[in-house]
Amino acid sequence: MDDRRNEPSDTSAVETAASLIEQADALIVAAGAGMGVDSGLPDFRGQEGFWRAYPALRSAQIDFYDIASPAAFHASPERAWGFYGHRLALYRHTLPHAGFALLRHWGTRMRQGLSVFTSNVDGQFQKAGFDPAHIHECHGSIHHLQCLQPCRDTVWPADDFQPDVDEQACRLRNLPPLCPHCGGAARPNVLMFGDGGWVERRSAAQATRQDLWLSAVTRPLVIELGAGTAIPSVRHFSHRVIQRFGGRLVRINPHECAVPTRLDVGLRMGAAQALAAIAEVLGPGWDWPASGCRRSQSG
Numbered sequence: 001m002d003d004r005r006n007e008p009s010d011t012s013a014v015e016t017a018a019s020l021i022e023q024a025d026a027l028i029v030a031a032g033a034g035m036g037v038d039s040g041l042p043d044f045r046g047q048e049g050f051w052r053a054y055p056a057l058r059s060a061q062i063d064f065y066d067i068a069s070p071a072a073f074h075a076s077p078e079r080a081w082g083f084y085g086h087r088l089a090l091y092r093h094t095l096p097h098a099g100f101a102l103l104r105h106w107g108t109r110m111r112q113g114l115s116v117f118t119s120n121v122d123g124q125f126q127k128a129g130f131d132p133a134h135i136h137e138c139h140g141s142i143h144h145l146q147c148l149q150p151c152r153d154t155v156w157p158a159d160d161f162q163p164d165v166d167e168q169a170c171r172l173r174n175l176p177p178l179c180p181h182c183g184g185a186a187r188p189n190v191l192m193f194g195d196g197g198w199v200e201r202r203s204a205a206q207a208t209r210q211d212l213w214l215s216a217v218t219r220p221l222v223i224e225l226g227a228g229t230a231i232p233s234v235r236h237f238s239h240r241v242i243q244r245f246g247g248r249l250v251r252i253n254p255h256e257c258a259v260p261t262r263l264d265v266g267l268r269m270g271a272a273q274a275l276a277a278i279a280e281v282l283g284p285g286w287d288w289p290a291s292g293c294r295r296s297q298s299g
Contacts, residue, residue, distance in 0.1 A: 022282070022286075025112045027113075031226060056170035067079070121139055138191075138234075144156065145186045250267065251266045251267070
């Protein structure tokens with residue numbers, strides 16, 4: 001489906017988005033990397049953005065595509081776990097911004113509820129109180145591990161692994177996790193670049209549950225947040241849903257907010273700003289205090 005520019009004024013677009021929420025029977029949250037930026041998570045958009053977050057990798061001239069690959073765990077597991085261990089600790093300590101709570105509240109008010117599709121591996125939706133049974137993490141989760149080989153089709157929680165990372169050198173100082181079955185090296189259960197060994201079992205089960213839920217919805221609204229065209233997994237999902245079910249799309253993106261039809265809405269804003277603006281239009285009957293989620297950035 002080709003995008004056609006549809007960007008009315010911010011005020012009218014926000015009002016239309018609020019109206020679509022009021023009319024919907026089901027909410028589908030489709031989230032890319034931009035969703036976490038307002039929580040204080042680093043923006044890896046472009047090589048410079050990545051190297052700002054990991055200056056040690058800049059010095060070594062290692063880009064995101066090099067370190068986010070199974071080959072990095074074979075070549076230098078301490079450095080690969082320096083990168084992923086730092087991200088694991090960061091995601092564990094980052095609180096979701098207030099927009100997560102708004103989405104969860106809107107979805108629970110709808111007759112057929114809500115479901116999440118995300119390319120993010122950070123676990124922020126679970127931390128924000130979304131039902132894990134209605135979350136599909138299409139690229140996996142950094143909070144789960146698998147065998148590097150892999151020796152078998154098994155995934156397990158990373159709860160027992162506490163990474164000690166030298167951030168200046170981007171290297172793991174303590175022992176990396178091991179596969180409990182073969183004793184070999186473990187890695188995050190995340191779909192990486194050039195990854196022929198990703199164990200898809202957990203994500204595939206999530207996809208099956210989501211497809212079953214989708215088969216019963218009637219008037220779905222997709223709210224897509226922070227999903228660009230560079231890695232279009234989320235955008236492809238959004239378009240499939242509105243094509244298949246005749247739903248509508250609210251696309252929130254500060255850089256790429258064009259939408260497929262004039263019945264859809266594009267908001268050139270960040271996630272937290274746009275969701276707060278929509279909540280203001282919806283009024284107190286739809287809004288609620290974002291308890292458990294903060295509005296300011298994480299340190």
